[in-house]
Amino acid sequence: MIRLRGVKKCFRDGAREVPVLRGVDLDVAPGELVAIVGPSGSGKSTLLHVAGALDRDFEGEAVVAGTSLAGLGEAARAELRNRAIGFVFQAFNLLPTLSALENVMLPGVLRRAGPGGGIGEVRARARDALQRVGLGDRGGAPPARLSGGERQRVALARALLSRPAVLLADEPTGNLDASSGADVIRLFVELARDGVSVLVVTHEERVSDAATRVLHLLDGRLA
Amino acid sequence: MAGARGILWLAGAALRADRRGAAVNAAAACVGAAALVLFLALGLGVGAAARRLFPADARLVEVVPARVSLGGVLGGGRLDDDAVGRLRALPGAAAAWPRLPLGVPVSASEPAGGLGGRWPSGLALQLPIVGVDPALVEEDVAPGAFADPPPGAPIPTVLARRLVEVYDRTLAPAWNLRRLPPGVSLVGVELPVRVGHSVVAGASEARVEPERLRLAGLSDRVPLYAVAVPLETVRRLHREYGKGDAAYGQVTVLAARPEDVPALAAAARRMGFAVDEGERATAERVALIVKVTTGALVLLAVAMCALAALAIAQALSASVRGRVRELAVLQALGAAPADVRRIVLAEGAAIGLAGGLAGALVARGLAALGDAAAARLLADLPFRPESFFLFPPWLLALGVAVPALAAIAGALGPAAAAARVDPARTLS
Ligand SMILES: Nc1ncnc2c1ncn2[C@@H]1O[C@H](COP(=O)(O)OP(=O)(O)OP(=O)(O)O)[C@@H](O)[C@H]1O
Ligand SMILES: [Mg+2]
Secondary structure: OEEEEEEEEEEEEOOEEEEEEEEEEEEEOOOOEEEEEOOOOOOHHHHHHHHOOOOOOOEEEEEEOOEEOOOOOHHHHHHHHHHHEEEEEOOOOOOOOOOHHHHHHHHHHHOOOOOOOOHHHHHHHHHHHHHHOOOOOOOOOOHHHOOHHHHHHHHHHHHHOOOOOEEEEEOOOOOOOHHHHHHHHHHHHHHHHOOOEEEEEOOOHHHHHHOOEEEEEEOOEEO | OOOHHHHHHHHHHHHHHOHHHHHHHHHHHHHHHHHHHHHHHHHHHHHHHHHHHOOOOOOEEEEEEOOOOOHHHHOOOOOOHHHHHHHHOOOOEEEEEEEEEOOOOEEEOOOOOOOOOOOOOOOOEEOOEEEEOHHHHOOOOOOOOOOOOOOOOOEEEEEEHHHHHHHHHHHHHHOOOOOOOOOOOOOOOEEEEEEOOOOOOOOOOOOOEEEEEEEEEEEOOOOOOOEEEEHHHHHHHHHHOOOOOOOOOEEEEEEOOHHHHHHHHHHHHHOOEEEOOHHHHHHHHHHHHHHHHHHHHHHHHHHHHHHHHHHHHHHHHHHHHHOHHHHHHHHHOOOOHHHHHHHHHHHHHHHHHHHHHHHHHHHHHHHHHHHHHHHHHOOOOOOOOOOOOOOOHHHHHHHHHHHHHHHHHHHHHHHHHHHOOOHHHHHO
């Protein structure tokens, strides 16, 4: 789950403080697929970064997957992202020098070695995750040889490797054609049904249509 | 925080992605490591060879009569038994062994039995003979084998260990004599000589007796160009040939500890004698030259390692600048800034380690080539060592560790830059 209370965030523009988030309250329960829409520059990505424990300079209260982000150190935030949060980006953000399978393995590779943490087991789990997004036979391909839709499904498999409680997606269908976008949306709906808290930033109606709730980010507040 | 295996996996993936750049930087580290290992191995090898060439025992003080002796006036200066007794009684002296040069000429005009070869006809060699205290060479001969022999038995002799080298590489080829097969024991070889005969016209004694010299052992403690026989034998021959009781030519004083040597030398000088520093001074000078030269070369090699580290720093910081997005993605997936730092450090360390390992191998190969060339070009050089290089295990470890540490040092800056990548800013 995600729980934000009174989240405020400013950026410095020289000597000027530019407020972007002016008191955001947000709850995403397990099993919900919440869509956030809003004009460009309204702070949607900024909000995702706060909820994803990537940004620590904000005011207010944020609890993600049962962990309060206030006062959390770098290592603890990294561990929370690794264990409980999955990210999907508009630009896919696959590592170009790794194969699709190796990209999916990354969260497992980054996890502190423990039981079930061996590279061989991570590889096996990555194969399962690729299977789940329908790319079981493309693991060896480098990202450059995959279509946009395939790349985004690889990115989704990577986000799911650690079975996160929270999935954050920033314009996941922005670079995809209609049918590829539909595949990705269908996977989001399935994940939410499995109990994941899914928060999607989008300006596409086909995404917001699939959402359980749609929130508008305007003037730094959600409505 | 990621585990060490994960860090290595990621560093390996980054290096594989830029194989050529990694290879170029590893080659730079390899050159530095090879130079470091090769120069140090050369210094160690040449140092060891020099010690063999000048086997100066750090505890020996060679006391000789003063050239212009005040002692003569003061009642000292003559190396007789009394002087030997006083030297032996000096504080810090463990033993004192006199040497008495033989005043009767001895010559050889046939080859030693068993060594064969063509002895140039008419060649007669004058042999310088010196009597030494058997205790001086007791570690180099079989017990009891070095004593004045009964009539008819051969005279036991001890030769300088280095003389064998000189014979083998210089005398034997020049005189068409057989070389000594390596490793063969010369002990027991006998040389027919004529006692009383001199190659200098008119210098022979009235009485010339055939005798045999029998090699009892090799020692670093006897003079290089003299044949050492028991002191008692020299005394006997002096009596038989009516020679007066000559003074000793030299007394070797053994210090209890190397630290006692300066005080012993000073005491001997106060007694009116001189101290022959020749061999030891040469040994120390050569050792110093080897050390200084090695030191300079090692500095050069360390500078090469530092240059390699700079190249690695340069390459890694360019690589980090080009990978900002990837590093931000890794952070989104659960890498802490410390993990990102360790990944870049591991890349540097891997480059340095690979270069160091390759460099140590290259150094060994170059040393083998150098030794092969030396064996061909310097075949007849006396004291040429089997190898001019010594590779103790610590040297190979050092050759790997120095470039690896240099590379890690070079990676510190790029690693810190990588850890400063802000994922929120980079990924929006
Ligand atoms: N690192 C930063 N430093 C300064 N200003 C920033 C930074 N990141 C974002 N901003 C500003 O904050 C505002 C919100 O940015 P954000 O990326 O969250 O918008 P967005 O809603 O995701 O827009 P888009 O739909 O175009 O992606 C913008 O005005 C942007 O210029
Ligand atoms: Mg955005």
